[in-house]
Amino acid sequence: MQRVFPTLRITAYEKSKLFYIDGLGFHIDWEHRFEPHLPVFMQITRDGMSLFLSQHSGDCHVGGAVYFFIDDVDQWHRSFLQHGVHPEKPLQNTSYGLREMCVVDPDGNRLRFGTNLKNGAPEI
Numbered sequence: 001m002q003r004v005f006p007t008l009r010i011t012a013y014e015k016s017k018l019f020y021i022d023g024l025g026f027h028i029d030w031e032h033r034f035e036p037h038l039p040v041f042m043q044i045t046r047d048g049m050s051l052f053l054s055q056h057s058g059d060c061h062v063g064g065a066v067y068f069f070i071d072d073v074d075q076w077h078r079s080f081l082q083h084g085v086h087p088e089k090p091l092q093n094t095s096y097g098l099r100e101m102c103v104v105d106p107d108g109n110r111l112r113f114g115t116n117l118k119n120g121a122p123e124i
Contacts, residue, residue, distance in 0.1 A: 002048070002049065002050055005050055005051065005052050006051055006052070006064070007051070007052040007054055008051060008052070008054070008064045008066065008105070008109045009053075009054055009055075009060045009061055009064065010054065010055055010105070010107055010109075011062065011106075011107050012106060012107075013055065016053060016106060016107070019085070019105050020053070020105070021044070023080065023084060024046065024080065024085060024103070025079055026044040026045060026051075027044065027045060027046070028042060028043075028044055029042075029043040029044065029050065030042065030043055039055030039057075040053075040054075041053075041054045041055070041056060041059075042054075047070070051066065062107040062108055062109065063107070063109060063110075064109045064110070065109065065111075065112070066109070066111050067114065068111065068112065068114070069114060069115075069116070070113055070114070070115055072115060073091065073099050073100060073113050073114060073115040074115075076101075076113055077091055077113075080101075080103065085103055086103075087101040087102055087103050088104055093117060094114075097116060097117050097118055098115065098116060098117060099114065099115050099117055100113060
């Protein structure tokens with residue numbers, strides 16, 4: 001069970017939904033609004049990793065960052081490209097032993113995805 005849930009600020013629900021759901025392959029677990037016209041607070045998940053996305057200005061600022069340790073960054077990279085999401089740089093092997101990429105959402109939040117080069121996903 002995941003015990004920490006990062007929260008990223010979003011400003012445009014439809015753009016964010018297209019990016020995270022259609023582009024990155026997350027699914028919506030639930031959404032909450034106090035009234036239909038008010039900001040959304042939602043949870044999204046992919047492969048057992050969840051995030052909160054919030055339109056509430058008091059929750060956090062735009063421009064956050066999250067790091068995902070995944071089993072096969074190359075597979076995720078291919079999936080992103082097939083769905084029109086392009087990392088800001090090509091996949092790269094780092095000096096600290098990870099193969100990684102970074103994508104930026106419509107609000108400037110940075111999502112890094114990395115795979116341990118030595119033995120698969122790092123122990124968390």
